[in-house]
Amino acid sequence: MTPPAQRIAVIGGGIAGMTAAHMLSRRHTVSLFEADSRLGGHTATIDVDTGTEQLAIDTGFIVYNDRTYPHFEALMASLGITGQATEMSFSVHETGRDFEYNGHTLASLFAQRSNLLRPRFYRLLNDIMRFNRRAIRDHRSDALPASLSLGDYLASGGYGEDFHRRYLLPMGGAIWSASEAVMNDFPARFFVRFFHHHGLLSLSDRPQWRTIEGGSRSYIDPLVAPYRERVHLGTPVVGLRRDGAGVALTTAAGEQRFNQVVFACHSDQALRILGTQASEAERSVLGSIGYRRNSVVLHTDTRMLPRRRRAWASWNYRLDGRDADACVPVTYNMNILQQLESDTTFCVTLNDDDSIDPGRVLGRFEYAHPQFTFAAQQAQARHGEISDSARRTHFCGAYWRNGFHEDGVWSALRVADAIDGSQPQATAANPSETAERQDETA
Template identity: 45%
Template sequence: MTKNVAIIGTGISGLTCGYLLNKTANITVYESNDYIGGHTATKKINDEGIERNIDTGFIVFNDWTYPRFIKLMKQLDVAYQPTEMSFSVTSEKANIEYNGNTINSLFAQRRNILRPRFWRIVRDILKFNKACKAFVAEKRDTSSMTLQDVINELKLSDDFARYYILPMCAAIWSASLAQTRQFPLTFFLQFFNNHGLLNITDRPQWYTIKGGSSTYIPPLTASFKDKIKLSCGVTNVKKVGQKWQVTDTSGTQALFDDVIFACHSDQALAMLDTPSEVQQAVLGAIRFAENDVVMHKDTNQLPKRKLAWASWNYRLKDDAGEEERPASVTYDMNILQRLDAANTYCVTLNNTDKIDTSAVLGSYQYSHPQFSDVMVNAQQRRSQICGVDNLHFCGAYWYNGFHEDGVHSALDVCERFGAHL
């Protein structure tokens, strides 16, 4: 008998489920927004008579740690191009600025060549990388340690922490410096080692989707786009007999055999009419935080020296609120998307009030999972709620919070239905 399946959400997890399950099930896909894609958010702009597609959410992937996503893109015949993944840090108060991409850009601020303080940061980076790789190779038990613990154990400088490793982690996970200090070390080591971030040279090749990330959405949804209900969120999911009753924002109710929550964990928990204690404990432990995102042309958000301009540019204010403030990062989209443009297009997180309003092209908000030991413990309890009583929960939050993880968690769900990529 063909199952009736509700899929809630059209991020990469929901779309992957729709793509695979539409072949064998009667699916209905709910989306509260008026567009498909979730964090795949390419914005079409007309700037000085030229149309451009600029990514503001999902931007990059690599050939080491995105095997499922790349397999999906190849199935869909989606074109992608190599890009540069470089990282800069600027602190005007401490007068430190560098871009770690090349030796030349590392010393974009030429005074650093003769600056012992800067050389200590470089030395500590090498020491930190070597020690972390040894932890991984020796399978050291780091389950009770945080990132700050290893910084303390290795007696690394505060400059190393403040101007290198904490900003890098904060940029990757859209977190505050205080949160990154408390990152579970095991989680950190696995991610940094797998992504080659503990290496100086041997690193993965990064890519962007040609024409913008949203280019993959039409081929991915071609077989089921008529089953997607836009501007139609879900307000309630309730057990009725042996079925699940889904109520949408218009008040319409429908019965399903299975429900796939391809939305954020906190959203899924809010939709459940009577969540179990386990569902409350697991989903409630996975928190999300809003980040302000602005697309603009204000190059004052980039490092002062053009040689220091990188793909990702972290800006430190070095004031009293620095530790608790969400990550302030500017993506140079000309570098990332290989744009041949006279203007420099930027996407900045969490520095909205400092951006020249005349240069703003669009403002958005996106939520990101907040990693902690509590969240990691909740991830390990996934089997206690996923697939239980025909309810399924998928999303990048079950792994590292990235696009590959969204696909991975969707495939975990689809395999329960006998569907494979």
């Protein structure tokens, strides 16, 4: 029997909230509340006028791939949104010591020709190959204890300092917007599984990465089209009350009642909205998944890229002046990632504001990223304790999995399925089972 239609409130207009509202609006009357003046969350495309050309440049969500983003790809296909192939390459450079390499090709690997004569550089390469072989073996044999930290795992392998500080920790820190210290405390099993699934432990078996043509914001309009008239921008939810009849949301405009509420905002934001209404389980679970704010700058200062142009990559890690507690500075070369045909090189840099020439800055932004600690992993497993129809309250967001766009969509489908048993996409009839199959076979 088809469940009766309900009035459902979705709090948060990022990928998870927009997807949840899109799926649920097929059967229900859905209202979406977003505190910001725009939709998208980490989907933030900026218009740039160079005087001779108009460009749409992404500053938050940029890439996805054909292997580990099945739900996001299916959603884009349903909206008629197409992607374009891009290059996913990584460089590391340390200007103060004139050290740099780009692992994309053999030529870019030795972009700094003096590395051909450095035994230390060959030890780094050997450690990378040795780690990749070991990590794949340990992942496939399920040999990594749940309590093992990445730092302890690396220590047991006897890898050199260059491997730690000029390769693995910077790469992990850039992916999760975390510091070297945080990466050392990262769950090793979580880290290795992610690297294996994304082809980062292999030189050949790698997925095809893509960007969205015209900028990632292109998917927002078709995604919200079914419920556009019930999107409330610049409308933070400041309070919530649950009772036997439903849920009452309070905004500056007053109180509105709904049958169900979906929290698609960050875990800490959900806790603030719940306030004294939060249950002990909600305080414990949501309070265990923290966020860290990161600065983002769109600019044209190519000094943030490696000194040698042949070392320029899609992702470029700058090691200068970094201590263990500072987030890894990373600069995205948007001309490579978005296939921009421009004489100007556009860059997006995280966590390196002071090094950028202010005269070349096009925009400054700030995004918050989830921090995946052991406590956070344990909290993720308790989703069912707080997200259920009995309490008329549901939670979705990328923080329930790996922190990326795919995870936001996956978590939204899980909520849609829990509310009315719908199967919005054939690949996501049971999102939790799909995730387990992906973990086993990717």
